[in-house]
Amino acid sequence: xxxxxxxxxxxxxxxxxxxxxxxxxxxxxxxxxxxxxxxxxxxxxxxxxxxxxxxxxxxxxxxxxxxxxxxxxxxxxxxxxxxxxxxxxxxxxxxxxxxxxxxxxxxxxxxxxxxxxxxxxxxxxxxxxxxxxxxxxxxxxxxxxxxxxxxxxxxxxxxxxxxxxxxxxxxxxxxxxxxxxxxxxxxxxxxxxxxxxxxxxxxxxxxxxxxxxxxxxxxxxxxxxxxxxxxxxxxxxxxxxxxxxxxxxxxxxxxxxxxxxxxxxxxxxxxxxxxxxxxxxxxxxxxxxxxxxxxxxxxxxxxxxxxxxxxxxxxxxxxxxxxxxxxxxxxxxxxxxxxxxxxxxx
Amino acid sequence: xxxxxxxxxxxxxxxxxxxxxxxxxxxxxxxxxxxxxxxxxxxxxxxxxxxxxxxxxxxxxxxxxxxxxxxxxxxxxxxxxxxxxxxxxxxxxxxxxxxxxxxxxxxxxxxxxxxxxxxxxxxxxxxxxxxxxxxxxxxxxxxxxxxxxxxxxxxxxxxxxxxxxxxxxxxxxxxxxxxxxxxxxxxxxxxxxxxxxxxxxxxxxxxxxxxxxxxxxxxxxxxxxxxxxxxxxxxxxxxxxxxxxxxxxxxxxxxxxxxxxxxxxxxxxxxxxxxxxxxxxxxxxxxxxxxxxxxxxxxxxxxxxxxxxxxxxxxxxxxxxxxxxxxxxxxxxxxxxxxxxxxxxx
Numbered sequence: 002x003x004x005x006x007x008x009x010x011x012x013x014x015x016x017x018x019x020x021x022x023x024x025x026x027x028x029x030x031x032x033x034x035x036x037x038x039x040x041x042x043x044x045x046x047x048x049x050x051x052x053x054x055x056x057x058x059x060x061x062x063x064x065x066x067x068x069x070x071x072x073x074x075x076x077x078x079x080x081x082x083x084x085x086x087x088x089x090x091x092x093x094x095x096x097x098x099x100x101x102x103x104x105x106x107x108x109x110x111x112x113x114x115x116x117x118x119x120x121x122x123x124x125x126x127x128x129x130x131x132x133x134x135x136x137x138x139x140x141x142x143x144x145x146x147x148x149x150x151x152x153x154x155x156x157x158x159x160x161x162x163x164x165x166x167x168x169x170x171x172x173x174x175x176x177x178x179x180x181x182x183x184x185x186x187x188x189x190x191x192x193x194x195x196x197x198x199x200x201x202x203x204x205x206x207x208x209x210x211x212x213x214x215x216x217x218x219x220x221x222x223x224x225x226x227x228x229x230x231x232x233x234x235x236x237x238x239x240x241x242x243x244x245x246x247x248x249x250x251x252x253x254x255x256x257x258x259x260x261x262x263x264x265x266x267x268x269x270x271x272x273x274x275x276x277x278x279x280x281x282x283x284x285x286x287x288x289x290x291x292x293x294x295x296x297x298x299x300x301x302x303x304x305x306x307x308x309x310x311x312x313x314x315x316x317x318x319x320x321x322x323x324x325x326x327x328x329x330x331x332x333x334x335x336x337x338x339x340x341x342x343x344x345x346x347x
Numbered sequence: 348x349x350x351x352x353x354x355x356x357x358x359x360x361x362x363x364x365x366x367x368x369x370x371x372x373x374x375x376x377x378x379x380x381x382x383x384x385x386x387x388x389x390x391x392x393x394x395x396x397x398x399x400x401x402x403x404x405x406x407x408x409x410x411x412x413x414x415x416x417x418x419x420x421x422x423x424x425x426x427x428x429x430x431x432x433x434x435x436x437x438x439x440x441x442x443x444x445x446x447x448x449x450x451x452x453x454x455x456x457x458x459x460x461x462x463x464x465x466x467x468x469x470x471x472x473x474x475x476x477x478x479x480x481x482x483x484x485x486x487x488x489x490x491x492x493x494x495x496x497x498x499x500x501x502x503x504x505x506x507x508x509x510x511x512x513x514x515x516x517x518x519x520x521x522x523x524x525x526x527x528x529x530x531x532x533x534x535x536x537x538x539x540x541x542x543x544x545x546x547x548x549x550x551x552x553x554x555x556x557x558x559x560x561x562x563x564x565x566x567x568x569x570x571x572x573x574x575x576x577x578x579x580x581x582x583x584x585x586x587x588x589x590x591x592x593x594x595x596x597x598x599x600x601x602x603x604x605x606x607x608x609x610x611x612x613x614x615x616x617x618x619x620x621x622x623x624x625x626x627x628x629x630x631x632x633x634x635x636x637x638x639x640x641x642x643x644x645x646x647x648x649x650x651x652x653x654x655x656x657x658x659x660x661x662x663x664x665x666x667x668x669x670x671x672x673x674x675x676x677x678x679x680x681x682x683x684x685x686x687x688x689x690x691x692x693x
Contacts (some may be wrong), residue, residue, distance in 0.1 A: 064429060073424075073440045083410060083678040094419045094693055098444040279683045291686035327680045332429040334673045337625045340637035347440055 028214055029197065035217065037228040038195035039275075039325065043112060043185040049127060051182040054163040059183025061160065061333045062176055067150055069140035071096055072345030076133070076180065080108035082330045085279030086187060091287035096141035102253065104287030109328065110275050112185040114232035119285040120256045121235060121270045126181035131173065144173040146343070151176070153343045156336020189276055189325030197322070205322055212319025215312055220304045229273035230323055237268045238284070241305035244298055248288045255285070278321045293317050374560055375543065381563065383574040384541035385621075385671065389458060389531040395473060397528040404510040405529025407503075407679040408522055413496055415486035417442055418691030422479070422526065426454035428676045431625030432533060437633035441479075442487035448599065450633030455674065456621050458531040460578035465631040466602045467581060467616045472527035477519065490519040492689070497522070499689045502682020535622055535671030543668070551668055558665025561658055566650050575619035576669055583614045584630070587651035590644055594634045601631070624667045639663050
């Protein structure tokens with residue numbers, strides 16, 4: 002069971018990081034010890050091997066709004082490819098214009114996160130993919146209706162059969178599996194910071210390197226490390242100082258809802274910072290639209306550090322180097338509805 | 348001024364068509380006289396020359412939901428690329444889950460229609476593109492706010508400058524122009540019927556040719572002709588027999604709202620039948636989901652012909668040959684919102 006970071010363990014980690022890098026080369030070595038570049042290929046998913054046919058089906062399902070009760074909302078509605086993998090909304094708009102409870106996390110590189118959703122209630126992409134489908138404020142369908150709907154679109158039969166050889170391939174589990182393998186392909190490699198981690202000193206300019214040194218030295222990297230610069234563990238929002246109710250609404254106790262453990266109150270999965278410059282607004286509440294302000298709030302709440310404007314600028318400049326090559330996705334041709342296809346219920 | 352078809356003029360046209368084709372070759376000649384294959388390249392738009400930069404900008408705008416007040420609705424929400432260029436809804440869902448007044452026409456091949464919207468109130472794609480943006484039940488923004496929004500997204504400045512060299516390129520007019528040149532590229536060439544029109548006898552099978560012969564002989568081609576098998580003129584819904592209020596709601600008088608001419612009551616632009624098998628539900632009211640039923644209704648209401656089931660089947664089989672190669676569109680990378688970008692008002 003992964004424990005959230007406590008203030009005590011936190012200060013130990015910071016202590017090991019805080020010795021300033023003596024040269025550019027030292028800084029690179031420090032960074033290489035804390036972060037990893039994105040690989041060129043998506044990782045294999047446990048018990049869900051990818052195949053071109055499965056990825057192709059997953060892409061179709063990802064874009065098909067007929068998976069929602071209204072036929073107006075698809076995975077891509079809130080996790081938009083071409084727009085940072087997010088919807089740029091405080092909280093997403095779902096079925097009948099209802100608002101979701103938390104800001105939509107990006108789908109990009111999500112395969113590298115330790116768990117899915119802000120509270121980690123889904124252990125992987127496959128488990129996550131089923132959630133919004135049946136959530137009444139999101140796509141508002143049922144597992145049974147998803148299967149009925151897809152069986153009612155004749156063109157899907159052959160696509161499922163190719164992706165899942167065997168009998169009765171159109172199942173809710175296979176819908177989740179196919180979406181997961183497609184989502185795993187949505188990576189953003191070759192960010193300037195990836196090139197730096199691979200040894201290219203020129204990939205970051207002076208200010209970005211100052212920001213990286215601060216990011217490490219101030220302790221940000223205690224949580225935001227690894228392949229995704231985050232996404233690997235849980236932490237209370239407000240390790241040192243709890244932010245105001247505008248940013249941390251008291252009604253949302255985060256991971257506590259999953260574990261029912263008091264120490265998990267206001268604990269959230271640390272978000273990945275990859276492409277963070279593309280994904281405002283910030284935090285689970287989506288209340289902060291300015292990346293610089295988000296950095297300053299993190300300094301206060303998580304590190305007890307009142308960052309100067311110059312430091313905030315430098316750290317923000319470093320965060321900009323986490324923007325990688327955006328996925329290039331060609332829209333799939335979806336199989337047509339026919340007279341007997343179940344109809345939308347908007 | 349284009350006049351709607353009257354019953355009298357209609358019967359004349361049918362008379363010229365009704366002599367049955369004596370052989371396959373005669374049928375092909377008849378068809379070649381009535382229809383034209385889609386060209387390989389989009390036509391030039393008057394006063395709006397296409398350029399790669401303008402098409403690229405238009406594609407970005409087409410997919411960018413930040414053009415709507417809520418930042419949740421884009422052109423693609425109702426005219427989905429990959430799904431026949433439509434939304435498969437009776438009427439579209441717009442701002443705050445409001446329903447539009449009529450079924451969303453396909454964007455595919457719309458450049459070849461004589462005018463846009465079911466009532467032809469926009470003379471071309473450029474005029475059409477501005478409509479949904481400012482419609483309170485669709486995207487609910489204003490011309491001024493569109494400009495303010497786009498100027499507030501720094502990455503658009505260079506893209507507009509490249510597409511529209513000169514001073515102050517970010518204008519509402521240029522937004523419409525860029526969207527129009529992108530939409531003009533959304534064509535579906537090489538349908539089996541296109542290949543047939545180019546002389547390939549094998550492109551249609553026997554039943555499809557019987558359907559084509561009926562389509563011509565019964566008089567459907569009197570309105571549904573030309574490059575788009577429709578889209579070229581206006582006609583009353585109910586030339587011979589007015590359909591029921593479920594399909595032709597009395598409150599929507601069609602083109603009358605544009606021309607205020609009594610003879611334009613319940614007159615609509617004849618829709619293109621290209622890709623019609625992909626674009627249920629049918630008619631401006633979107634009340635008919637079954638293509639066969641739509642064919643039967645047209646027989647009654649427009650031709651006074653009670654088509655047999657076999658005839659309906661054959662005509663529907665012919666209509667299936669109007670499905671062409673679907674556009675392959677790679678999603679654009681949209682420029683990010685920044686701290687000063689105007690925010691959504693959901």
